Amino acid sequence: MPQPAEAPTGAGSAPGATNAGIAPPDPATVEKLRATIGSLSTATLKQLDADLPWYRGLRPDERSALGMVAQKGIASFVNWYQKPVSPAWVLSDVFGTAPTELTRSISLQKALQLIRVVVQVVEDHVPFLAPAADQGPLREAVLRYSREVAFAAADVYARAAETRGSWDTRLEALVVDAILRGESSDALRSRIAAVGWKSQARITVMVGSAPQEPNVGFLNELRRVTGRLAEDVLVGIQGERLILVLGGVRDAAKAYPRISELFGEGAVVFGPEAESLVAASSSAQAAFAGLTAARAWPAAPRPVSSEDLWPERVMSGDDTARRALVRTIYRPLLAAANGLEPTLSAYLTLGHSLEATSRSLFVHANTVRYRLRRVCDVTGWDPLIPREAYVLQTALVVGRLSAMPSASAAGTGGAGAGNGRTPRVAASERGASATAGKTAAL
Template sequence: MTSDERVAPPLRVAGRPVAQWLSASATDLTARVIARLVDDLPIYRSLPREEVYGEIADVVHRNIELFATLVFERRAARDSELAEQRNSAARRAEEGLPLDAVLHAYHVGIGMASEELFAGARPDDMADVQVVTVMILDFLRRLTIAVSAAYLEERQIMESQENSGRRSLMSALVAGEDLDAVVHRTGLRLAPHYLALSLAIGENDDERGFGVSATVAGRRKLRRLQAELDRITGEPALTVIDSGGGTALVPCPSSPPDWEQLREVVGRLADTVGADLYVAGAVATPSEVPDAVAQTAEIVALVERSERPPGLYRLADVLLEYQLSRPSPARAELAKLLAPLAGKPELMQTLEAYVAGGLSRRHTAAALAVHANTVDYRMRRVFELTGLNPADPADLPRIGAALVARRSLG
């Protein structure tokens, strides 16, 4: 502090020294600020009374006293003088109080003090009013930076710990490890059931965009996906997912979600990420999770290979294909039924389209952009080479089974 600042007359507004008035009014102002906070924000009414009228009131009082000191000494706040405000913000973060509610308290306190301080200002006070206003803005800026940084740092630490715990729980559930030890170590609770989801995610327009970072676009896609998964039951989903897909375990604290509603949810998920989304799901108890994850991963791979439309699938939707894709001597023999078509991709493609199109030559021709007579010719060639007639209902089960077996063998 310079000698000029020490001898400067006290800042005055409405005929009263600002620093002295602030100190004298601190207790009364604090009570009114707390009353205003409780009226303005319901979340403050939900906090323990001793916290609101104790610790939070103490911080409000401290701010008023500190600003009185700053005005008296005509200087800015030092970092060391904001230590208690930073500690308080970290505690509010730990309690889950939103950051906007924390900052609202500081703005209300400074705003109410300013209103009363300047209420009786006279024209000849303008010079001092301008000085005090600049100091108020600087004090609020420093407070906002200190409080926000402390709050966000604490949240980052907490989220890192929570995410680490969730990853450990996810790994233990999928691997079938001892869950009691993981629960004890992480403090997380096991849900009675989990909705096991395997996902295959296509690229969206952002990822394909020219000049756009595919990595950044993929992360944005995953953030949106995670948020939607968390909303399914209102519980944070355990996930191991990259931009192409992965696994999610959605805790079901009560009854498992309705499948028709889940189909709608998956539709919204696809809209949210802006990409094709194949999802296979199964509900499992914690001990059943490993088998459920393995099964849903197979179902997703199966429906992708079979060129089914994107959406939600479960075992009941693909019973025949799933069973025929199981390793067995019969699977290899079924695939051999179509071996004569090897090296003739136009015949295999037409057969796939013909069966998928409900044996309609017109639909098949439209899907392949060929003439209907071409479809007829190719189906005759399939019959000649394999002995299986796609137009004969008696041969259709074997043709369908052979197609599934061939796809499962790659």
């Protein structure tokens, strides 16, 4: 419907938003309305206190702000009733005095309840404000005015939500970026608190390719799915990569495959669990290193743990993976003694043959089986599974290479030189030698 010619077309105007069609008001009624603005405001505040329990529980500054909104609303109604104008005035006249923070403590539902009370109070006073002939037009004017105020309130809250959503998105991106860079500062902790992160355990980072067009609908679906499977989630999209920081994952075996379905094509890698969000940078770095090396393992599952990609990461130059293999596999094998490391080495060298290994070591095949089971117990990797045997073999290679400088240094000094192990590892083996009798008996 086109606007009347006399209606301004400024920001916030809308077709059919004036009170055109209402008979011109009686000047005496307008004057009486102006004279009773104070009493109407007082009656409104009393009615708010009586009808709305949440209003009574507000802080004094919040009650004052809402009271000012109600008073300005009544005063603006008188101006609007006297001279029809477009509703552009509603945002500035009625809500201009309310602080922005009010939209955080007062929901849109409560704001509409407040408007309903104000309108009811004015309607109840119509018989005292106008003669019988003017009461009908006055009530109609009140209803039209309340409609415009309700739409204006919805507009205020929508704008506040958009602003808050944009700020939350930027803040979330800053937190994800700080985690990736390994930042650990008071500023990061403050931002973490601001985004509402609560999880303090089972925190991991999952990375992969982003969909071609990650629109708002995709992000909403992503948050909906992850919200069922984890307590907290931070989402970051950097170019073609999608980054998820997950906290409090309830069932990783089921959650990770379901979440990986939301990524684009290609590998999806998740890092090891971190103790806190501040410490999640190590998980992120491992996940990104795994994503870089994943192309070397075409048959990798989706998603795949960054630890399952240790061999590929070592070959791509990841020193963190090399140290992890030495720390978690090679050194525990040496410390366990009982012939685990020589048995594993022979088994891998001789084509995974139990019989050939037993002949090479001059032991029974059952002894080889026992030692291989012990390798699995000590390291967590099963040499009877081809992929895990590959990880163990890589660990032996990088472990021997890392021990070479220590062996050279010990060659002039003594006990550690014979087997190429550092003195600390050799001491651990001597401490474990008491259990060698069981293996010898086998």
